[in-house]
Amino acid sequence: MALTPPVSSATAAGSFERLLTIMNDLRENCPWDKKQTMESLRHLTIEETYELSDAILSGDTDEVRKELGDIMLHLVFYARIASETNQFNITDVLNGICDKLINRHPHIYSDEQADDEAAVKRNWEKIKLKEKGNVSVLGGVPSSLPALVKASRIQEKARGVGFDWENKSQVWEKVEEELNEFKAEFNRQDDEPIDAERAEGEFGDLLFSLINFARFVDINPENxxxxxxxxxxxxxxxxxxxxxxxxxxxxxxxxxxxxxxxxxxxxx
Known part of the structure; x- marks a missing residue:
């Protein structure tokens, strides 16, 4: 017997309840949805995230809306799977992120001062470090991040505790220094052998310094x-x-x- 689909809602809360109802219906009645696990959904979630990224870069807001819906579905799906073994549910997920945001914005929800973006970021990293109990400031950087994104996050984390250049001219001097070192290792005559390992190392240093400079001039290197x-x-x-x-x-x-x-x- 066919189920009656939940009707559309004009409110955010109603629309979210509608999605939850549909997710429950699918999980209980659809052969494909019943079979899925967190592991089986993982690669699909990564794909959806890249599709959202493509839509954002193309400036297609209608496509952004659709891709956000796909990702929302995946988030609800994971929570539904976890609820079946009493690990957590969607309410736990939502309350968890609300608590985190309140805790990490003491300048909004308490008397602590943060007058600019840099201060907010510093507070965020300090609180995050305390919450997670990381031994290193860099402990929160996922090891599976693409190298370009990881370099940006590493630099942002270090900046959060004050380990950073004072101005962009210093960073550019570092770029030029690394470029000259790479040139010394790689810019040889065609018939001269090069040390590939050393050249690779110098090229990595050059990329890292360029990413650092991009951060100082507010350029997202990935984008x-x-x-x-x-x-x-x-x-x-x-x-x-x-x-x-x-x-x-x-x-x-x-x-x-x-x-x-x-x-x-x-x-x-």
Whole structure:
């Protein structure tokens, strides 16, 4: 017998209750939903997060709304699975995040002062360190983060306890220093061997210092690199399309010939 779907609501609370009801219906009656575990959902959640990221970078707010819904579904799904073995439920999850936000914003919910963003971040990291009982300030950085994002988080954590450069000119000097060291290891004549391990190390140092400088000038390095990736893809697809229209194969074209279409794409 078919179930009666819960009706739409005009309130946030009503809409959330509707989602919870649907989740319960699916978990109890749908063969696919009944089979899922936290482990089986994990890779799907990661995929949904990247889809949300793509929507944000593309500026498509309607798609952002849809992807937020997909992620909300996953959050409710995890809580429902946990509730079946009395580990926790959605109420525990929501109260937990509310308590955390209240505790980590003493400048809002108590008399502590924090007059700027930097002070708020410092307080946040101090309270977080105390809550988690981490031995190291960097203990809260997930080991599975992509390296570029991890570098940013490491630097932010260190800054939270005062371990940071005083101004961006100092950071840029460090960038130039690391660039020169990398050049010394890698910029050899074509027939000269290089120490690949040392060159890799110097390149890592250079990237780390560039990410540090990006932080000082309020550039998100992950977003910046992804936008450049998308720009390259768009231009390369134009190159491919124009070559195909001219009955040319990229493998047979010279770099100079490809540059003509590439420069067209840049103008577009």
């Amino acid at each position: 910046a690199l992804e936008k450049t990736n998308l720009k390259f893809i768009k231009r390369f697809k134009h190159l491919e399309a124009q070559a195909k229209a001219a009955n040319k194969d990229l493998h047979d074209m010279t770099l100079a010939e490809m540059d003509v279409y590439w420069n067209e794409a840049k103008k577009l």
